[in-house]
Structure formats: C-alpha cells, structure tokens
Amino acid sequence: MPRVITLTTDFGSGSGYVAEMKGRLLHARTPFTLVDIAHDLPAHDIRAAAWLVGQACPTFPAGTLHLAVVDPGVGTTRRLVWAEIGGQQFLCPDNGLLSWVLRRGPLAAARAIPVAATAAATFHGREVIAPAAVQLLDGTPPEALGPPVAELVRLPWPDPRETPAGIDGEVLYVDAFGNLVTNLPAKLWPLVVAAGGLRVAGHDVTTLVRTYGDAAPGTPVVLVGSQGFIEAAVVEGHAAARLGAGRGTRVAIAGGQTP
Amino acid sequence: MPRVITLTTDFGSGSGYVAEMKGRLLHARTPFTLVDIAHDLPAHDIRAAAWLVGQACPTFPAGTLHLAVVDPGVGTTRRLVWAEIGGQQFLCPDNGLLSWVLRRGPLAAARAIPVAATAAATFHGREVIAPAAVQLLDGTPPEALGPPVAELVRLPWPDPRETPAGIDGEVLYVDAFGNLVTNLPAKLWPLVVAAGGLRVAGHDVTTLVRTYGDAAPGTPVVLVGSQGFIEAAVVEGHAAARLGAGRGTRVAIAGGQTP
Amino acid sequence: MPRVITLTTDFGSGSGYVAEMKGRLLHARTPFTLVDIAHDLPAHDIRAAAWLVGQACPTFPAGTLHLAVVDPGVGTTRRLVWAEIGGQQFLCPDNGLLSWVLRRGPLAAARAIPVAATAAATFHGREVIAPAAVQLLDGTPPEALGPPVAELVRLPWPDPRETPAGIDGEVLYVDAFGNLVTNLPAKLWPLVVAAGGLRVAGHDVTTLVRTYGDAAPGTPVVLVGSQGFIEAAVVEGHAAARLGAGRGTRVAIAGGQTP
Incomplete structure (x- = not known):
C-alpha cells in the first residue's frame, strides 16, 4: 500500500x-x-x-x-x-x-x-x-481496480537529430531561473566540447562550465545540468529572456555526430 | 480532536x-x-x-x-x-x-x-x-474556547433573479482555466436547454455539452460544471478572456422561469 | 532527531x-x-x-x-x-x-x-x-556530518542610522498586501509618535494607528507591525504601489534620536 x-x-x-x-x-x-x-x-x-x-x-x-x-x-x-x-x-x-x-x-x-x-x-x-x-x-x-491494459498512449518525444552540419536538438524545458534544458543528453557533452559551444536561437554560446558559478555574472554558459541533459544558462541571469529562447527553440552542436 | x-x-x-x-x-x-x-x-x-x-x-x-x-x-x-x-x-x-x-x-x-x-x-x-x-x-x-455565539455574519449572496425576459444570474468564480462558474444552479439546466443556450457578457453561447471535450477546441460551450452550477467555458481555451467576462459578469437564460 | x-x-x-x-x-x-x-x-x-x-x-x-x-x-x-x-x-x-x-x-x-x-x-x-x-x-x-565550523558568512544588514535630521531607515520587505516593513524596530515607535509620522519615499505618512482597520480604507498609515518593526501600509490598499516604494526605499523619522 x-x-x-x-x-x-x-x-x-x-x-x-x-x-x-x-x-x-x-x-x-x-x-x-x-x-x-x-x-x-x-x-x-x-x-x-x-x-x-x-x-x-x-x-x-x-x-x-x-x-x-x-x-x-x-x-x-x-x-x-x-x-x-x-x-x-x-x-x-x-x-x-x-x-x-x-x-x-x-x-x-x-x-x-x-x-x-x-x-x-x-x-x-x-x-x-x-x-x-x-x-x-x-x-x-x-x-x-479494473481490467488489465497492455499499452499506454505515448506522445512522440523530440529526439536529437543528426544533420549534415552536426546535431540538432531543442529546448525541452525552461526552469524558473530561465535556464534552458535541452533534449541533448549528457553523453553528447564531448561533442559540445569538441564544437566549442552550443548554438541556441541563433546565438553561439561558447563558455563551457561545470556549474553556474564558474563564470562571471551575466555570462551565457553551456553545461551538463542536473536533469541529465545539456543546458544553456546565464550566470545569475535569465537565459530564456537573454537569448530569446523558450520551449521548442532549436539548439545545435556544430560538427557533432551522435556517438 | x-x-x-x-x-x-x-x-x-x-x-x-x-x-x-x-x-x-x-x-x-x-x-x-x-x-x-x-x-x-x-x-x-x-x-x-x-x-x-x-x-x-x-x-x-x-x-x-x-x-x-x-x-x-x-x-x-x-x-x-x-x-x-x-x-x-x-x-x-x-x-x-x-x-x-x-x-x-x-x-x-x-x-x-x-x-x-x-x-x-x-x-x-x-x-x-x-x-x-x-x-x-x-x-x-x-x-x-469562549462564550457561545448564536449567529454569524452572513454576506448577501447573489441569487438568480427571475425577470420578464427569463432568468438573470452572474459569474461567481473564474477558475484557472478561465471557465466561468455562474450562480445558476444545475437544476436550471433544462431551462438552458429549452432556451438553446446562455447569454454571457453579450455573447450567445449555444453549444450545450456534457463535458469540455465534447466540442472542437476553441468552441464556447455551456455545461453543468463540477461545482453544481452552470458554467460557460471555451474548449481548451479561456472563456473569461474570450468572452470578456469576469466575476460579477451578468449571464441570462432567455425565456427561462425558475422552476 | x-x-x-x-x-x-x-x-x-x-x-x-x-x-x-x-x-x-x-x-x-x-x-x-x-x-x-x-x-x-x-x-x-x-x-x-x-x-x-x-x-x-x-x-x-x-x-x-x-x-x-x-x-x-x-x-x-x-x-x-x-x-x-x-x-x-x-x-x-x-x-x-x-x-x-x-x-x-x-x-x-x-x-x-x-x-x-x-x-x-x-x-x-x-x-x-x-x-x-x-x-x-x-x-x-x-x-x-562533517568537521566543526566556527563562524558563518554574515551579510551586512542595514541598521537604522542617526542623522542630524532624525533617524533614517529603509524598507526591508514588501509583503503580499503591499505593506512596507521597515528596519526601524518597534522600540522606536515613541519617536514616530513624537515626530507625528514617518517619511516614506518622499511622502509624510501621519496617520498613526494600532492596526490596519483603525482608519478609513485608502488611508496611508504607520503602525507597529507583527514582525517587530514599524510598517507603512494603506488600509485595504497597497502601500508599495500607492507610495511608489519597494525594498530599499528610504524612510525617516524626523527629529528622532535612537533611544
């Protein structure tokens, strides 16, 4: 129970x-x-x-x-x-x-x-x-409670897609801090490092950090977030407002290739 | 206790x-x-x-x-x-x-x-x-706890009123979906059916349904809500915004008569 | 535990x-x-x-x-x-x-x-x-849990300051009613009484009360609030909006002197 x-x-x-x-x-x-x-x-x-x-x-x-x-x-x-x-x-x-x-x-x-x-x-x-x-x-x-059910309704989830230019993803969730949680799983981090950053809503975010406080306030950063996905954030700021991004906004790793 | x-x-x-x-x-x-x-x-x-x-x-x-x-x-x-x-x-x-x-x-x-x-x-x-x-x-x-009290303060509640043209009521509560809960009790539903709809803030809402999903998204509907009152709603939309209504807005059943 | x-x-x-x-x-x-x-x-x-x-x-x-x-x-x-x-x-x-x-x-x-x-x-x-x-x-x-710690980080708190003109303080907190909780402790209340009021964001608030309901709705008032500090409020209104004040806004007791 x-x-x-x-x-x-x-x-x-x-x-x-x-x-x-x-x-x-x-x-x-x-x-x-x-x-x-x-x-x-x-x-x-x-x-x-x-x-x-x-x-x-x-x-x-x-x-x-x-x-x-x-x-x-x-x-x-x-x-x-x-x-x-x-x-x-x-x-x-x-x-x-x-x-x-x-x-x-x-x-x-x-x-x-x-x-x-x-x-x-x-x-x-x-x-x-x-x-x-x-x-x-x-x-x-x-x-x-009732009769057995074999399968539940599943909505299609947006998986990252490999493109000629790299890997395309999107913002899944914007948290209360304005951090942009993408659908790019943490395991793609080496590709972000290799590419030198993440493209978010037309902005190249090139400061790669381990945690939010690892750059000066106001800096747009990319990191592996606590949800197991790659995130874009602005240190002590609001990335969604600053980068003009929201749920569904495209992100891209240039030159990446799904491992 | x-x-x-x-x-x-x-x-x-x-x-x-x-x-x-x-x-x-x-x-x-x-x-x-x-x-x-x-x-x-x-x-x-x-x-x-x-x-x-x-x-x-x-x-x-x-x-x-x-x-x-x-x-x-x-x-x-x-x-x-x-x-x-x-x-x-x-x-x-x-x-x-x-x-x-x-x-x-x-x-x-x-x-x-x-x-x-x-x-x-x-x-x-x-x-x-x-x-x-x-x-x-x-x-x-x-x-x-203290001495007995015989009666409590009671605010006047807006009861529906019978008019020459039917029954007048008002919106008591707007919920987080924008649904308009009126003061017309569920028992007046047959009058709404007979009248072919409810007048809300100058709009005739004529799609009568059993539940929100019984009409196409965006349709203004009237139904008996879960609170025991007649409600106006917009399917997957926000009736208060769409109909320009709020708490206190007049609603009317044309030709109705309190049973 | x-x-x-x-x-x-x-x-x-x-x-x-x-x-x-x-x-x-x-x-x-x-x-x-x-x-x-x-x-x-x-x-x-x-x-x-x-x-x-x-x-x-x-x-x-x-x-x-x-x-x-x-x-x-x-x-x-x-x-x-x-x-x-x-x-x-x-x-x-x-x-x-x-x-x-x-x-x-x-x-x-x-x-x-x-x-x-x-x-x-x-x-x-x-x-x-x-x-x-x-x-x-x-x-x-x-x-x-871990090794002992002797001292914790302490942020400087804004204490009221004595000035030639009286006592200067500031708004510490604006509550959901718009009440302005200042950093002037309750013990300074006799000085507010002596001064005939509190200056808040350039307004002289001169109605001194024991509780919010002791003046007509809409009246700006000063009182000792429940948090142990002197507060400015507007009866059934929103003092922050009405007086153009917020956290950090200067307040002053004219002619006061810290007891």
Missing part, C-alpha cells in the same frame, strides 16, 4: 479543485504523506506535465502513488489508468502523461479504471482518481 | 505569515495533517474566500478543522470564532467568511474566541487562531 | 527541483512533517531568503530542521553547512542565508558538509542537503 501520494495538475495553486481532491483523499483510513508536485502547469499542456512527472517522480521512494491530472479529454472516451513503472505507481488519464516516465523504464503493469455513470463528467480527478487512490491506500490490490 | 487542519488565507504563497502560522500549529503535541487550500486569494476579498471555503471544505473528512484568515478588520471589534457546520469545524474572523458554507448547512455550534491584550493587533492568525487550533488539537473541547 | 522539515528555495513553486528534493527526503525511514515555506523567492536573492528564514523559522518547534537553498554559488567553493541557532537546525549553503537568524540568536554549533566528487555540481540541494537531512532524520548525530 502506498505511504506517499503526490499530486500534479493544471488546476492552479490554491484552486478549490486541488483542495477537493485532497479532501477526498483524506477519507482514506490509512495515514499517508501528501506532496504537491505542481498545480500551475500550463492548462491542458500534457507535454509539460509529462516532462515534470518523468523528471520528478522517479526520485520518490518505491511504491509512491503519483496522481497526475492534466486532462483536456475529461469525461470523453479517453481511459483513466493505474500504472506501475520503475517501482512507482501512477493514476492518471491515459493521454500521454506517462510518455516520459515510459522512456525511463518499461510498463510493469496497468489497469483501466471504470468510470461510474454517476461521476461528474468534468472532474474525474475528484470523482474517479481520488477514490481509486483511497482504495489503494486502504489495501485494495491494483488488480481489483 | 481534529486530525486534519486546512489553511486558507490572502497572505501570499511563500509568505512568512503563512509559515509563522504553521510554525505555531506544529507546537501541538498531537500529530495532524496540514493542508494548504489557498494563500493567493485577492487581498481582503472575503467573498472570494467564502466561495472557496464553501466549495472545498465540505469534501474533507468530518471533524476537519479549517482555518481561514482573510481579515481586513484584524485587531478591530470584529469577533474571532470557532464554528461547526455540516460536520466540519472552522476558526476564522466572523466577517462573512462562512457565508457560503452556511448556505449548504446550518450552524451547529459557535464560540467567540477572546483576544488577549498582549496579542499583536495586526496578526490574529498567528496570535489567536493558530493557538486556538493547537488547543483543539491537544484535546480542549470547543466549548472551553 | 527532527520531526519537522521546512523547505525554502528560489526554485519556483511547482518546479521539479522542489519535488526531486522532497522525493529524496521521503527516503528517510523516520516519519516527519514536511512544510514548504517558500519556493518563489526572487532567483539568487540571498537577502530575501535570509529575511524570510529569520522571520519564519523561529516560530517552529525546537529541533525543526530548516532546509534553505538559494545558492547562486552551487558547485563552487562555498561551503554547505549544518547549523544550530536558537534551538532550530538549518542545512544550507554558507552564503549569508542565516545572517538574519544570527542577529536573533548566537550560533550554537555548525558543521561543514562534505560534497562527494560524484554529486551533480549544479544541484547540491538534491545531491547533498537532502541526503544530509535524511541522515539526521534517521538518527545520525550532527557531529557526524
């Missing part, structure tokens, strides 16, 4: 919708720890949620139950699922939210969760997902 | 004021679960807080203690009260914060909480409400 | 970085209560964090372990430390974050925490601080 529950939604921090889900969860007889991961995700942005779930959830103890509700299709034919991946459990709509987690580990098990005819069609987080979590907390085995 | 404490304030997320209240609460000898409902409510906006408290708090387990501090009159003659309504407990200023909860269930009991002469006049959340919660957590019976 | 852990960062609410730290913390075998103090502090703003840590942390029960990560020097030569001050415990970079706490009580003990060569250089919160917290939660004595 899970001891820790996390919540990831696009409901807005301080939204009554988040509180309603928590209120329902706390009807469980079994004590648990409740952790908010994020509630201010861009509305309906499944990719943004999938990134966050994929990066943050694997750090939790095995058996943690992660509830993720970014659900533009709420009440339509999209399924609700329980899934186990990499020792973590998930309850969410089957709309691609687990795409990134599924790149980090295989699907160990999944179940479809039936939706009662009486459930409010616009809020399955409260009506279906929270009650399913309460069942799991109170000892219902996952297999009892 | 409560096992769950919730907090609703206009102090600002990440404000030290919220942390000071939590620090005081954690002096209780009895373990409890602390849940943030909202801290970014518009400053001094008792109505916004009353809506949130009224919608979110009833979903919590019976006996939950809800602390609500939106308190423009802090330190003046307004009372601080403990109240029990619908099996939930509340600690808050008696300034109308419980108006909406009181429309959902009668006042079962209430007590006035005395304010010590030494309490900082500008922060009764920390000086009076948190300590009263600690007393309740540690087993003090509510009757020991 | 700590029972309560607090978290103060500039990572952004809903950032995966916060979640990654929480995920690591929850690997502790010992149950604990996790409290978010703030995650939307201005990026790299050690002073803002030091203010918040200094004001909020002392309200927690003795033995609480406060994790504070505002760390522009992450991965460089700045130390990571455990410290005990006023019965509270802290884990943070030694970059001045504890400057304000240290004005409220002496350093009782401190240890330097070694950084493993394998730790990701850009995220010591996850790599070093969270694991150290887990050690403390699970019973490791603080002395086992």
Whole structure:
C-alpha cells in the first residue's frame, strides 16, 4: 500500500479543485504523506506535465502513488489508468502523461479504471482518481481496480537529430531561473566540447562550465545540468529572456555526430 | 480532536505569515495533517474566500478543522470564532467568511474566541487562531474556547433573479482555466436547454455539452460544471478572456422561469 | 532527531527541483512533517531568503530542521553547512542565508558538509542537503556530518542610522498586501509618535494607528507591525504601489534620536 501520494495538475495553486481532491483523499483510513508536485502547469499542456512527472517522480521512494491530472479529454472516451513503472505507481488519464516516465523504464503493469455513470463528467480527478487512490491506500490490490491494459498512449518525444552540419536538438524545458534544458543528453557533452559551444536561437554560446558559478555574472554558459541533459544558462541571469529562447527553440552542436 | 487542519488565507504563497502560522500549529503535541487550500486569494476579498471555503471544505473528512484568515478588520471589534457546520469545524474572523458554507448547512455550534491584550493587533492568525487550533488539537473541547455565539455574519449572496425576459444570474468564480462558474444552479439546466443556450457578457453561447471535450477546441460551450452550477467555458481555451467576462459578469437564460 | 522539515528555495513553486528534493527526503525511514515555506523567492536573492528564514523559522518547534537553498554559488567553493541557532537546525549553503537568524540568536554549533566528487555540481540541494537531512532524520548525530565550523558568512544588514535630521531607515520587505516593513524596530515607535509620522519615499505618512482597520480604507498609515518593526501600509490598499516604494526605499523619522 502506498505511504506517499503526490499530486500534479493544471488546476492552479490554491484552486478549490486541488483542495477537493485532497479532501477526498483524506477519507482514506490509512495515514499517508501528501506532496504537491505542481498545480500551475500550463492548462491542458500534457507535454509539460509529462516532462515534470518523468523528471520528478522517479526520485520518490518505491511504491509512491503519483496522481497526475492534466486532462483536456475529461469525461470523453479517453481511459483513466493505474500504472506501475520503475517501482512507482501512477493514476492518471491515459493521454500521454506517462510518455516520459515510459522512456525511463518499461510498463510493469496497468489497469483501466471504470468510470461510474454517476461521476461528474468534468472532474474525474475528484470523482474517479481520488477514490481509486483511497482504495489503494486502504489495501485494495491494483488488480481489483479494473481490467488489465497492455499499452499506454505515448506522445512522440523530440529526439536529437543528426544533420549534415552536426546535431540538432531543442529546448525541452525552461526552469524558473530561465535556464534552458535541452533534449541533448549528457553523453553528447564531448561533442559540445569538441564544437566549442552550443548554438541556441541563433546565438553561439561558447563558455563551457561545470556549474553556474564558474563564470562571471551575466555570462551565457553551456553545461551538463542536473536533469541529465545539456543546458544553456546565464550566470545569475535569465537565459530564456537573454537569448530569446523558450520551449521548442532549436539548439545545435556544430560538427557533432551522435556517438 | 481534529486530525486534519486546512489553511486558507490572502497572505501570499511563500509568505512568512503563512509559515509563522504553521510554525505555531506544529507546537501541538498531537500529530495532524496540514493542508494548504489557498494563500493567493485577492487581498481582503472575503467573498472570494467564502466561495472557496464553501466549495472545498465540505469534501474533507468530518471533524476537519479549517482555518481561514482573510481579515481586513484584524485587531478591530470584529469577533474571532470557532464554528461547526455540516460536520466540519472552522476558526476564522466572523466577517462573512462562512457565508457560503452556511448556505449548504446550518450552524451547529459557535464560540467567540477572546483576544488577549498582549496579542499583536495586526496578526490574529498567528496570535489567536493558530493557538486556538493547537488547543483543539491537544484535546480542549470547543466549548472551553469562549462564550457561545448564536449567529454569524452572513454576506448577501447573489441569487438568480427571475425577470420578464427569463432568468438573470452572474459569474461567481473564474477558475484557472478561465471557465466561468455562474450562480445558476444545475437544476436550471433544462431551462438552458429549452432556451438553446446562455447569454454571457453579450455573447450567445449555444453549444450545450456534457463535458469540455465534447466540442472542437476553441468552441464556447455551456455545461453543468463540477461545482453544481452552470458554467460557460471555451474548449481548451479561456472563456473569461474570450468572452470578456469576469466575476460579477451578468449571464441570462432567455425565456427561462425558475422552476 | 527532527520531526519537522521546512523547505525554502528560489526554485519556483511547482518546479521539479522542489519535488526531486522532497522525493529524496521521503527516503528517510523516520516519519516527519514536511512544510514548504517558500519556493518563489526572487532567483539568487540571498537577502530575501535570509529575511524570510529569520522571520519564519523561529516560530517552529525546537529541533525543526530548516532546509534553505538559494545558492547562486552551487558547485563552487562555498561551503554547505549544518547549523544550530536558537534551538532550530538549518542545512544550507554558507552564503549569508542565516545572517538574519544570527542577529536573533548566537550560533550554537555548525558543521561543514562534505560534497562527494560524484554529486551533480549544479544541484547540491538534491545531491547533498537532502541526503544530509535524511541522515539526521534517521538518527545520525550532527557531529557526524562533517568537521566543526566556527563562524558563518554574515551579510551586512542595514541598521537604522542617526542623522542630524532624525533617524533614517529603509524598507526591508514588501509583503503580499503591499505593506512596507521597515528596519526601524518597534522600540522606536515613541519617536514616530513624537515626530507625528514617518517619511516614506518622499511622502509624510501621519496617520498613526494600532492596526490596519483603525482608519478609513485608502488611508496611508504607520503602525507597529507583527514582525517587530514599524510598517507603512494603506488600509485595504497597497502601500508599495500607492507610495511608489519597494525594498530599499528610504524612510525617516524626523527629529528622532535612537533611544
């Protein structure tokens, strides 16, 4: 039975919708720890949620139950699922939210969760997902939640591409510091070193560092970030604003070649 | 004794004021679960807080203690009260914060909480409400908190009005998706169907759906929302921005008549 | 062993970085209560964090372990430390974050925490601080964390200055209501009374009150605030916007003299 529950939604921090889900969860007889991961995700942005779930959830103890509700299709034919991946459990709509987690580990098990005819069609987080979590907390085995599911929806993830000129990638995520996390994995770092830098939104960033503080404030730098990807940053500054970049912005390693 | 404490304030997320209240609460000898409902409510906006408290708090387990501090009159003659309504407990200023909860269930009991002469006049959340919660957590019976109170301040709530042309209502709440929650209760839905739509800020919204995903992205729709009221929304869009509407905006069911 | 852990960062609410730290913390075998103090502090703003840590942390029960990560020097030569001050415990970079706490009580003990060569250089919160917290939660004595430290980095704090014309101070903190918390301690209040008001950003604020509600909405007022300092506010309004003031804005008590 899970001891820790996390919540990831696009409901807005301080939204009554988040509180309603928590209120329902706390009807469980079994004590648990409740952790908010994020509630201010861009509305309906499944990719943004999938990134966050994929990066943050694997750090939790095995058996943690992660509830993720970014659900533009709420009440339509999209399924609700329980899934186990990499020792973590998930309850969410089957709309691609687990795409990134599924790149980090295989699907160990999944179940479809039936939706009662009486459930409010616009809020399955409260009506279906929270009650399913309460069942799991109170000892219902996952297999009892519903019929098995063989495969989940997976969104295409942007892989780096080899081009005649080198390797092309893109910005996956802009953090609160304005740092640009690219889809270029850390293992490509030697190519960045060989190329003498990274091209980001038309700027050549040529100061390669080990950590943000290794150059003067204001300097655009490239480094291997904590998420396992190559990042562009501005020391004590905001790279997204400074370089005019955002999610989806092209980046390139000139002359690189995928190892 | 409560096992769950919730907090609703206009102090600002990440404000030290919220942390000071939590620090005081954690002096209780009895373990409890602390849940943030909202801290970014518009400053001094008792109505916004009353809506949130009224919608979110009833979903919590019976006996939950809800602390609500939106308190423009802090330190003046307004009372601080403990109240029990619908099996939930509340600690808050008696300034109308419980108006909406009181429309959902009668006042079962209430007590006035005395304010010590030494309490900082500008922060009764920390000086009076948190300590009263600690007393309740540690087993003090509510009757020991202070003298009984017969009635609480109730703000007038905007009820739908029947007009020669139909039924007039207004937007009560705009959520983080931009959905417009009106004060028209779900039971008026047949009238919306008969009228062929809802008039919102001068726009006739005529696509009636069961859930957001039942129309193409970008379509303005009307539906019965999860809060028990008729809502206007834009599929995967922001109705408030698209229709130029906000809290207080008039809505109307043409030709309707209160059942 | 700590029972309560607090978290103060500039990572952004809903950032995966916060979640990654929480995920690591929850690997502790010992149950604990996790409290978010703030995650939307201005990026790299050690002073803002030091203010918040200094004001909020002392309200927690003795033995609480406060994790504070505002760390522009992450991965460089700045130390990571455990410290005990006023019965509270802290884990943070030694970059001045504890400057304000240290004005409220002496350093009782401190240890330097070694950084493993394998730790990701850009995220010591996850790599070093969270694991150290887990050690403390699970019973490791603080002395086992690393070698003793005699003194911590202290940022200069702006003390009020006596001038020929009176006493000069400045705004230390603007809260979510727009209230201006100055560095003039409450004990100077008699001088404000004698001077008939406070000068704030070129405005003479002459309505002296005991609490916000003691004047008509819209009135600029001066009072002793809940943080132990003299504050300027606008009743049910936003003093920072109304008076054109912010952190660092000069304030003055005309004719005053430090007691």
